[in-house]
Structures are given as structure tokens and as C-alpha cells.
Amino acid sequence: MNLNLKKQKLIEVIKGILPNDIFLSSIEDCAPYGGDWTRLTGDPLLVFLPKTTEQVSLILKTCNELKIAVIPSGGRTGLSGGAVVINGEVVLCLSRMNKISSVDNLGRTIRVQAGAITEAVHEAAAKEGLLWPIDLASKGTCEVGGNLSTNAGGVKVIRYGMTRKWVSGLQIVLMNGDVIELNRGLEKNNTGYDLIQLLIGAEGTLAVITEATLKLVRLPQKEKVLFFSLSSLLAVSQLFEKARKGPFEILAFEFFSQRCLTAVITKLKRSSKLQKPSEFYVLMEIEMGLGTEPEVLLESWLEEVLAAHVVVDGLMSQSSAEKREIWGLREGITESISLTNEVRKYDTAVAVDKVVPFIEEAETLFHSMKLQSELYLFGHFGDGSPHLNIVRRDTVDHETFINECDIFEKELYLLLKKFGGSASAEHGVGLLKKSWVELSRTPQEMAIFRAIKTAFDPQHLLNPNKVFSLL
Ligand SMILES: Cc1cc2nc3c(=O)[nH]c(=O)nc-3n(C[C@H](O)[C@H](O)[C@H](O)COP(=O)(O)OP(=O)(O)OC[C@H]3O[C@@H](n4cnc5c(N)ncnc54)[C@H](O)[C@@H]3O)c2cc1C
Numbered sequence: 001m002n003l004n005l006k007k008q009k010l011i012e013v014i015k016g017i018l019p020n021d022i023f024l025s026s027i028e029d030c031a032p033y034g035g036d037w038t039r040l041t042g043d044p045l046l047v048f049l050p051k052t053t054e055q056v057s058l059i060l061k062t063c064n065e066l067k068i069a070v071i072p073s074g075g076r077t078g079l080s081g082g083a084v085v086i087n088g089e090v091v092l093c094l095s096r097m098n099k100i101s102s103v104d105n106l107g108r109t110i111r112v113q114a115g116a117i118t119e120a121v122h123e124a125a126a127k128e129g130l131l132w133p134i135d136l137a138s139k140g141t142c143e144v145g146g147n148l149s150t151n152a153g154g155v156k157v158i159r160y161g162m163t164r165k166w167v168s169g170l171q172i173v174l175m176n177g178d179v180i181e182l183n184r185g186l187e188k189n190n191t192g193y194d195l196i197q198l199l200i201g202a203e204g205t206l207a208v209i210t211e212a213t214l215k216l217v218r219l220p221q222k223e224k225v226l227f228f229s230l231s232s233l234l235a236v237s238q239l240f241e242k243a244r245k246g247p248f249e250i251l252a253f254e255f256f257s258q259r260c261l262t263a264v265i266t267k268l269k270r271s272s273k274l275q276k277p278s279e280f281y282v283l284m285e286i287e288m289g290l291g292t293e294p295e296v297l298l299e300s301w302l303e304e305v306l307a308a309h310v311v312v313d314g315l316m317s318q319s320s321a322e323k324r325e326i327w328g329l330r331e332g333i334t335e336s337i338s339l340t341n342e343v344r345k346y347d348t349a350v351a352v353d354k355v356v357p358f359i360e361e362a363e364t365l366f367h368s369m370k371l372q373s374e375l376y377l378f379g380h381f382g383d384g385s386p387h388l389n390i391v392r393r394d395t396v397d398h399e400t401f402i403n404e405c406d407i408f409e410k411e412l413y414l415l416l417k418k419f420g421g422s423a424s425a426e427h428g429v430g431l432l433k434k435s436w437v438e439l440s441r442t443p444q445e446m447a448i449f450r451a452i453k454t455a456f457d458p459q460h461l462l463n464p465n466k467v468f469s470l471l
Helices: 003-017 027-033 053-065 118-126 144-150 195-199 233-244 258-268 294-307 320-331 333-338 352-368 398-418 434-440 443-456
Strands: 070-073 090-093 109-113 167-173 179-182 208-215 223-230 248-257 280-288 313-316 343-347 374-380 385-391
Touching (some): 003 053, 027 090, 053 070, 053 090, 053 208, 070 208, 109 118, 167 195, 223 320, 233 248, 233 280, 233 352, 248 294, 258 333, 333 374, 352 374
Parallel strands (some): 070 090
Antiparallel strands (some): 167 179, 223 313, 248 280
């Protein structure tokens, strides 16, 4: 059946069983749902905006019967093309399913629908002095379903781990329309395979997540944000080593290059209060100890760092406004470098003790290839997740840029393999990194991946051609 016939047939069937206001059919109305932050985009066959799990179930069951492929989507802030339409698929957007129930203080959990915005979950939990600790710069737009499906990382992984640690129940809908409650919020359940963990990070290829029970932790008390300039990557590593032994808990340890800071300052009109700029910057958020005189202990730690000449300059937030101001410099990087130019992003992962040599070799590689594009370095130093971003210069045309990225990418991933790293730390594989998955996985693992996909979705209709190929 060609795409037009499929569309007509689907509308015909759906009109009889679902209200008219839950789908969009014109090319113009559907267009915004065809892509994500990668700027890759395609034309959806139809877009569904369901309000209930029952509607999700009916949509999937119908598409399964008509053999029509479906792409689940959330806030479409994904950076690897997981929600991008590639071949006239239907988009199933969960954004209208955004209910957040009240906090269960006894179990320290919160039940939410998949379309709940991440920041709205933070706000609901904060009213009870609690936190869902998944913190990323896109939190005002991304949704819980997207966070779970990408197993999002973010800036607090060093303290709390990835999204998968903060879930105790999922409601999912299979492609054939079956609704399944997984784990029912139990903290302990050792009856066989852990299907929740299989669904987390599956990038919408196994089932659609419609609800989740999220685990919460108490909000940190007495946090401080420290901001340093440093002259080399080695100094960043030395500061991290000292911070690991510091009289506090590290909540975030983020680094970025001078080029990133300049982009945020010039393009987003933000400013840095550091007096002495340098090659690299570290933003460190800490939770001070609860014992006696934590401020005194922090002061003496800072004196030690300054005396050892590890940092060039540093400052500590004195108010919530200052905390937000410093975080704005780090959180504005992705936005500022993608505002006007194309970007190819690499969210690499290596063991923490390999971050410095890996970045140094990757930088040498980039410069030795004499590429015309620019390299922007930043990322989650404390969890071994440096992000390399290649940004097109105005003087370089689109084709040259893509060509340069493809050439560099091949060499970068070979280097990554040498360091025993992973091609995706946290953004997922989606479309962009599909050819590189096998670099981080063995043939035996790939065979298991394919068998799992077929067990959940025998006709291969759910987010097809993403993450890995079935052949
Ligand atoms: C400025 C900026 C900063 C970012 N920083 C980080 C960061 O620090 N760490 C990080 O990990 N990511 C980061 N990201 C990437 C992105 O925000 C995350 O991957 C986020 O988790 C995606 O959520 P979303 O709702 O936008 O998902 P989408 O982009 O809509 O979808 C992502 C994937 O999940 C699937 N999916 C979505 N909803 C469902 C559902 N209900 N059921 C099944 N599958 C579903 C989609 O099919 C797709 O494969 C950043 C993005 C931006 C723009």
C-alpha cells in the first residue's frame, strides 16, 4: 500500500473509534512533529496526540493491524534523531498525557504520565522537600517518557546516577495494543527478568511508555556552586582529584572550554564574573557537610586548592540568583553553539581516569586533519562523559561540513574503541549513531538485541530503523 492509501485507510478506521481532536493530518500541522533537536526532519503520515492510555492502545493496535510504523515522541529535544520521521511513519506524541499525581511521602515516589515535563516533576517533588534527580539543560521542554526512553544522564549523574536508577514502576503499551503494568512500584521484586530496565534506554523501539512511578530523594541542603578557570585539562583533572577528597558531596563536576564560554557570552548575552579567564572552566556544585563548621572546612579546602596553583581563578555563589547565573553559563552551551550554525555532537564515554588522554588525542586528531570547522569541548567530566561538538563555520558550506564530520567521525570512533569507550554516553543512538553501535557491543549482544526487538514487536513497526539494523 502506498503512503497516501495508508493514510486514507488509517483515518477511515480511526474516525470510527477515536475523537477527531486527537490527530493531525495536514502536512503543515504535522510538520513540527517530524524532527527533533538534530534538525533532521521528515513528514509524518499522521500525528496522534492521545489523552489516555486506552487511546494509545487503540492507536497502536490499529496501526499494527494495518502494518503502519509508529514513532513515539515526547518533547523532541533528543540529540540523536530517535524521534525523527524517516519514511512517512505515524508520530505518537505523548505531550498531552502530562498529569502528575501527588507525592507518596511514605514510599518517596511520584506517579506521572509520560508527557509530564521534567521540570514540572521537579517542582511537584520540591513542594514536599524531595527531588527526582534527573537534571539536564532541556528540563523545561523534555518529558519523562523521553528521559526514560533515552536513559537520560545530565549534570547530576556523578551524585545520583542515570535515569534508570530512579524508576520503580512503568505502564507500557505494546505495538499490538496490550497494556502492561511493570513492577507496580515495588522496591524489591526478584521474580525473573527486569523488564523495566529493558524498556529504559530502548528509545521507543520496544513499547510506548504511558506512565511511570518515579523514585525521589530528599532535596540537597546547603548547596554551593563553585566556578573556576584553569589553564589545562590536566589541571581540571587535578581539581577533580582534590574535590573527590573534599569535605563535601559533589553534586556536579562540569567542564567547558574558553570557546564554549565565549559562545554563551556573545550569543546569549550572559556574563562571567571570573576576573582571570583561562583555557578551561569547571562548574562544581557541592552539598556541604552537615557536621560542625562546614563553611570553615570548605574555606580551608579552597585555600589548599589556591595554594597548590591548580586553578587560575575561582568564585563561590553567594545567593540563589548567583547559582542560576553560573549554571546559565554551562546550560547555555548547547543552545548557543546551535543557534546559528550546524553542529555534529559526540556524547562519548570513557573511564573517568581516561578522560584527559582521550580528549588530548581527540583534539590532536581533529587539528591534524586540518578541518575547517571548529571544535567545542564540554561535558560531564566527573562521569567520564566528554562531549565533542563540531560546529560549521559561516565560511564552510553544508556539504563540506557533513563530509568533514564523516571523515573525523570514523577516526574518532576508532580512537574511542582504543580507549574502550562507548559511542553514546547518554543521548542514545537514534539515527545518528546507528552505524557505530557495534563498536561498543559484541556480535553476541547484537543477536540478543534483535531477538528482544522481535519478541516485543514481531512486525518491526515501532520506531523502525533506529538504534540498530535488524539484518
Ligand atoms: C539544550 C539541551 C541539553 C541537553 N542536555 C542533555 C544532558 O545533559 N543529558 C542527556 O542525557 N540529554 C541531554 N539532552 C538531550 C535530550 O534532552 C534528552 O535525550 C531527553 O531525555 C529527551 O527527552 P524528550 O522528551 O525530548 O524525548 P524525544 O526527543 O521526544 O524522544 C527521544 C527518544 O525517546 C523516544 N520516546 C519519547 N517518548 C517516549 C515514550 N513515551 N515511550 C517510548 N519512547 C519514547 C523517542 O522515540 C526517541 O527515540 C539535551 C538536549 C538539549 C536540547
